[in-house]
Amino acid sequence: MFTLKRKDIIFIFIFxxxxxxxxxxxxxxxxxxxxxxxxxxxYTPQHVVLSTKDYKENFISxxxxxxxxxxxxxxxxxxxxxxxxxxxxxxxxxGKFFSKSDNTKKAVIGKxxxxxxxxxxxxxxISAHGEIYEVTGxxxxxxxxxxxxxxxxxxxxxxxxxxxTKIVVDGSSKKNINLITNEIIKKNPSxxxxxxxxxxxxxxxxxxxxxQLLVFEFYLLILISIIAFMRYWYEKEKKLxxxxxxxxxxxxxxxxxxxxxxxxxxxVSGILSMILFFTFDAEAIITLAQMIWVMSLFLxxxxxxxxxxxxxxxxxxxxxxx
Amino acid sequence: MKVRELIYYFKKxxxxxxxxxxxxxxxxxxxxxxxxxxxxxxxxxxxxxxxYEGKAIYQLLDGFxxxxxxxxxxxxxxxxxxxxxxxxxxxxxxxxxxLAMFNQFIxxxxxxxxxELIEGYEQGSKKNQVQVGDDIFTTVKSFQMNKQAMNYFxxxxxxxxxxxxxxFKDNSVMPVLLGSSYQNLYKVGDETTxxxxxxxxxxxxxxxxxxxxxxxFNSNTEFYLNKYVILPYRDYGIPASKTDEVFQQASYxxxxxxxxxxxxxxxxxxxMMQRVEAISKxxxxxxxxxxxxxxxxxxxxxxxxxxxxxxxxxxxxxxxxFILNLIVxxxxxxxxxxxxxxxxAIHYINGATINRLIYMLWLExxxxxxxxxxxxxxxLYEILKLGDMETQLLILVLCFAMSIIICILxxxxxxxxxxxxxxxxxxxx
Numbered sequence: 201m202f203t204l205k206r207k208d209i210i211f212i213f214i215f216x217x218x219x220x221x222x223x224x225x226x227x228x229x230x231x232x233x234x235x236x237x238x239x240x241x242x243y244t245p246q247h248v249v250l251s252t253k254d255y256k257e258n259f260i261s262x263x264x265x266x267x268x269x270x271x272x273x274x275x276x277x278x279x280x281x282x283x284x285x286x287x288x289x290x291x292x293x294x295g296k297f298f299s300k301s302d303n304t305k306k307a308v309i310g311k312x313x314x315x316x317x318x319x320x321x322x323x324x325x326i327s328a329h330g331e332i333y334e335v336t337g338x339x340x341x342x343x344x345x346x347x348x349x350x351x352x353x354x355x356x357x358x359x360x361x362x363x364x365t366k367i368v369v370d371g372s373s374k375k376n377i378n379l380i381t382n383e384i385i386k387k388n389p390s391x392x393x394x395x396x397x398x399x400x401x402x403x404x405x406x407x408x409x410x411x412q413l414l415v416f417e418f419y420l421l422i423l424i425s426i427i428a429f430m431r432y433w434y435e436k437e438k439k440l441x442x443x444x445x446x447x448x449x450x451x452x453x454x455x456x457x458x459x460x461x462x463x464x465x466x467x468v469s470g471i472l473s474m475i476l477f478f479t480f481d482a483e484a485i486i487t488l489a490q491m492i493w494v495m496s497l498f499l500x501x502x503x504x505x506x507x508x509x510x511x512x513x514x515x516x517x518x519x520x521x522x
Numbered sequence: 523m524k525v526r527e528l529i530y531y532f533k534k535x536x537x538x539x540x541x542x543x544x545x546x547x548x549x550x551x552x553x554x555x556x557x558x559x560x561x562x563x564x565x566x567x568x569x570x571x572x573x574y575e576g577k578a579i580y581q582l583l584d585g586f587x588x589x590x591x592x593x594x595x596x597x598x599x600x601x602x603x604x605x606x607x608x609x610x611x612x613x614x615x616x617x618x619x620x621l622a623m624f625n626q627f628i629x630x631x632x633x634x635x636x637x638e639l640i641e642g643y644e645q646g647s648k649k650n651q652v653q654v655g656d657d658i659f660t661t662v663k664s665f666q667m668n669k670q671a672m673n674y675f676x677x678x679x680x681x682x683x684x685x686x687x688x689x690f691k692d693n694s695v696m697p698v699l700l701g702s703s704y705q706n707l708y709k710v711g712d713e714t715t716x717x718x719x720x721x722x723x724x725x726x727x728x729x730x731x732x733x734x735x736x737x738x739f740n741s742n743t744e745f746y747l748n749k750y751v752i753l754p755y756r757d758y759g760i761p762a763s764k765t766d767e768v769f770q771q772a773s774y775x776x777x778x779x780x781x782x783x784x785x786x787x788x789x790x791x792x793x794m795m796q797r798v799e800a801i802s803k804x805x806x807x808x809x810x811x812x813x814x815x816x817x818x819x820x821x822x823x824x825x826x827x828x829x830x831x832x833x834x835x836x837x838x839x840x841x842x843x844f845i846l847n848l849i850v851x852x853x854x855x856x857x858x859x860x861x862x863x864x865x866x867a868i869h870y871i872n873g874a875t876i877n878r879l880i881y882m883l884w885l886e887x888x889x890x891x892x893x894x895x896x897x898x899x900x901x902l903y904e905i906l907k908l909g910d911m912e913t914q915l916l917i918l919v920l921c922f923a924m925s926i927i928i929c930i931l932x933x934x935x936x937x938x939x940x941x942x943x944x945x946x947x948x949x950x951x
Contacts, residue, residue: 210853210857213853214850214853214854217846217849217850218846218850220846221842221843221846221847221850224839224842224843224846225839225843227839228835228839231835232832232835235828235831235832235835238828239825239828239829251644251645251646252646253646276741343827343828343830343831344827345827345828346825346828363645364645364646392646394638394643394644395638399744400744400825400828403734403744403746407559407562407563410555410558410559410562410908411559413555413906413908414552414555414556414559417548417551417552417555418552418843420548421545421548421549421552421847424541424544424545424548425545425847425850425851425854427541428538428541428542428544428545428854429850429854431537431538431541432538432854432857432858435535435538436861
């Protein structure tokens with residue numbers, strides 16, 4: 201039966217710390233990625249830039265991938281959001297982003313462009329290369345960033361095409377983006393990929409390498425921490441288990457009790473850590489689903505490790521074999 | 523005897539000791555990585571601050587954009603002397619920094635240049651090539667600057683060296699710097715031929731700029747020089763021939779258009795404008811105009827604030843990771859050592875003194891800590907080459923502190939209670 205002993209409290213405490221640590225780190229990675237986007241003019245580090253001298257309006261038709269975005273850059277300031285599959289939106293300071301049902305010409309602008317808007321009958325308008333767009337919202341962060349100088353449009357500017365057109369493919373998965381890029385190039389051979397068009401944090405301060413290293417080290421650390429503690433736990437429980445064997449209780453029952461014990465302990469620590477996190481964290485970058493996923497992962501790893509130790513022990517020992 | 527006991531201890535708890543050792547190593551490595559990360563961000567933010575904070579940048583243009591006015595000016599007999607004098611005074615004044623920069627393309631001898639280096643690549647252009655004798659020359663991206671620009675933006679080299687004062691004097695061979703994308707194509711000391719403003723020149727590569735070196739150019743605070751061939755704006759003497767004169771004319775007109783950097787207050791701005799007026803009058807170079815604070819100049823703030831915000835973020839995650847990890851590690855170490863108390867009690871019965879026991883305790887903890895520290899040093903300092911000596915010293919101090927704290931916590935137990943308490947029961951919890 202499950203009774204709360206001192207050792208269980210230590211178990212819960214350790215896993216509470218580890219889970220909280222994991223949640224903190226997930227929050228950090230979310231924020232870091234947001235910063236990278238903010239400094240890179242709304243693009244993720246895996247975006248691809250295509251350029252062509254021969255732009256046709258329907259160059260993309262029936263791209264099967266979900267979850268990607270296509271931008272068309274007119275110049276440094278104005279940018280058209282051609283496609284937005286996957287509910288992406290830039291960080292908004294006020295107003296609202298485009299919705300699928302918009303029929304009129306709308307724009308979302310950065311903080312610094314507000315002085316270029318005109319107010320007519322309570323609505324704000326901005327002129328992009330001579331065409332008027334209604335401003336529905338302002339995007340940005342609480343601090344100055346590169347997106348303060350950008351305007352996103354939802355409908356194309358009807359005007360003579362320039363010398364060349366720049367298209368950007370962006371999304372959350374690099375594999376997806378590569379597939380889409382290849383599809384576009386296959387259907388339109390005049391497009392070519394521009395290498396090395398990153399800006400912002402991704403390019404300065406050697407961040408990508410250190411960041412990846414950090415993430416890798418961190419997950420390894422969590423794994424090792426769990427292994428170390430489970431080994432300690434196992435070594436303590438071993439004595440108890442042998443006594444129970446000698447008393448005649450079946451191996452299966454003893455093992456089941458052990459597993460149940462750690463499942464209960466980890467679940468309790470998981471619930472406690474979620475409560476702790478929700479009380480203290482105002483910004484809620486990570487969702488409840490993510491937290492539950494992390495907890496299940498911890499459970500799974502702990503059970504596997506204990507299983508491995510027990511199996512190794514079984515195959516080694518000769519004294520009290522069944 | 524102590525060493526034998528130590529070895530016996532490790533043999534008995536092989537797996538656990540190994541796990542703790544790995545755990546500690548990773549902990550130290552993560553600490554080192556965090557410190558290195560923060561250091562990089564801090565370095566980036568300070569260099570951006572040095573360049574942009576509190577400064578005003580103006581673009582200076584010559585007034586001869588009108589074809590007729592230009593032709594009239596160059597028809598005067600001493601125009602080149604006046605032009606040179608104008609530039610020399612601008613370059614040497616102490617009232618402001620004069621950054622002469624431009625991205626005039628050059629023809630480079632092509633022995634297999636990748637597409638991304640050619641002029642116009644970003645606009646979708648293909649290679650623009652000319653054949654001269656046996657060689658093919660392609661237009662590539664090139665950037666020219668004076669010494670002040672190189673110093674102002676704090677440019678650094680990965681291989682070779684930067685320009686010195688001698689390099690800005692007229693010589694038969696022009697020393698050039700290359701962006702990091704050229705690393706695979708040339709090495710320091712190579713010589714090749716270029717065609718710059720219609721003049722063939724022999725150039726020698728003296729260095730490669732560090733990857734992602736950037737300058738401020740054309741309202742862009744992130745003008746990266748990776749794919750550029752960088753030429754110095756040199757001082758030339760009296761032209762030897764008509765073609766030489768045309769070359770010098772192009773070159774000096776290029777440097778007469780540059781960027782003026784001064785402190786962003788009314789007094790300095792006024793001084794700067796007065797100085798430029800004085801120079802213009804002095805050298806009888808009448809045509810110039812300013813473009814005031816380039817429109818998107820404040821963009822630098824964007825990158826710098828994000829870097830600073832990132833630094834704050836790193837700091838907070840670092841602190842929370844450090845504290846939580848420390849708690850977990852110390853708890854595990856403590857628990858493990860508590861189990862040892864019963865064996866210590868046995869030693870006590872056999873005649874060991876309490877001091878000896880405490881020493882053995884400390885030895886067990888610090889051996890693992892030291893082994894973990896050394897592995898961390900190897901990984902971080904030698905293999906990954908992150909962080910510096912200072913970080914490693916800090917980690918060493920932490921190492922000692924941890925061993926002393928755990929030792930004290932347990933020693934207290936040993937000292938306060940009588941040994942018989944520990945003989946029978948299994949330690950730990």
